[in-house]
Amino acid sequence: SQQGEEDPQALSIQEGENATMNCSYKTSINNLQWYRQNSGRGLVHLILIRSNEREKHSGRLRVTLDTSKKSSSLLITASRAADTASYFCATDSGFQKLVFGTGTRLLVSP
Amino acid sequence: ETGVTQSPTHLIKTRGQQVTLRCSSQSGHNTVSWYQQALGQGPQFIFQYYREEENGRGNFPPRFSGLQFPNYSSELNVNALELDDSALYLCASSFRTGANTGELFFGEGSRLTVL
Numbered sequence: 001s002q003q004g005e006e007d008p009q010a011l012s013i014q015e016g017e018n019a020t021m022n023c024s025y026k027t028s029i030n031n032l033q034w035y036r037q038n039s040g041r042g043l044v045h046l047i048l049i050r051s052n053e054r055e056k057h058s059g060r061l062r063v064t065l066d067t068s069k070k071s072s073s074l075l076i077t078a079s080r081a082a083d084t085a086s087y088f089c090a091t092d093s094g095f096q097k098l099v100f101g102t103g104t105r106l107l108v109s110p
Numbered sequence: 111e112t113g114v115t116q117s118p119t120h121l122i123k124t125r126g127q128q129v130t131l132r133c134s135s136q137s138g139h140n141t142v143s144w145y146q147q148a149l150g151q152g153p154q155f156i157f158q159y160y161r162e163e164e165n166g167r168g169n170f171p172p173r174f175s176g177l178q179f180p181n182y183s184s185e186l187n188v189n190a191l192e193l194d195d196s197a198l199y200l201c202a203s204s205f206r207t208g209a210n211t212g213e214l215f216f217g218e219g220s221r222l223t224v225l
Contacts, residue, residue, distance in 0.1 A: 030210045040198055042112065042216040043153070088152050092211040096166040097143065100152035 006089060006104040014109055019076040021104040023089030024069075030092045032065055034074050037086045037103075046074075046087075079108045112136060114203050116217035124225050128189045131220045133201030135182040141165075141206040142184040143214065144176060147198040159184060160206055188222075196224045 007022045025032070031050045035043040049056045049065045049072070056063045062075040076083055086105050090098040113136035123129050135142055141160045145153035155168035159178035173189040182203070188195055198221050202214035 031212075033213065035214075035216075040147075040149075040219075040221070042114075042200060042218040043202075043214075044112070044216070045213045048213060094209055096158055096160070096206075096209075096211060097155040097168065098211055098214060099155065100145075102152050 006087070006101045008104060009102070010105045010107070012107045012109065013079055015079060015081055017079055017108075019079050019083070019106055019108070021074045021087050021106070023072045023074070023101055025072075025089070025091045025099075025101075026070065027091075027093050029067070030094050032063075032072050033090045033092070033098065034061075034063060034072075035088045035090060035100075037088065039085075043088065076106075079106075081108050081110050084108045112215040112217065114201060114215050114217035116199075116201050116220050118220055119218065120221045120223075122223045122225060123191050125191055125193060127191050127224075128187065129191060129222060131186040131188075131199050131201075131222070133184045133186070133203075133217055135184065135201075135203035136215050139182060139203040139205050139215070141204045142178055142182065143202045143204070144184070144186045145200040145202065146170070147200060147219070149197070153200055156186070191224045193224050196222060198222075 033048045034046040037043045060077045065072045086103045088103045090100045115134045143158040144156040147153040157167040162178045178184045198219045200219045201217045
């Protein structure tokens, strides 16, 4: 079963615009991670935020975490065509596994 | 490049057959996890191996089994294939130091089609 639900399911923007994706989850977590997947290939880790953190930055990525609302958001600033991919949130609830959400498909047009 | 390699990249089987998928973990990693990703869905956890022992299993039947070898390579075996087993199978390696799950390093996957 999927723990997280990403919103929106699909997002289409122009290069240079910002892209925001949201993730909601159901149970308490140790950390939440975001991954990227190009065209059905392997997933690539983007960023990890721990349950006691509220915000984290990495390059053009900004992640926030609100454990009271059981939600997270991923912001990609100044999007590029190369950012076109599916983005997944994944939660660690201490059972030695990550539970992935359903993903957001991002299309960045030149 | 994550240093995790999977083989084969694509394969086609018929219903009822058996399949073995292979994964070579990143050097130094002691944990291997397998995920199934159906088309348009997020990856679903199958099981994890830590120091050659199964260390957690998702909601998959016993016909899904695995092995982890001393050199941290791993296999996923699926018996009595069903049409719904058609999916991308992803191997992920990591270095486990405690109870939490950190960053996973994924291979490119093996795409299985069951006819």
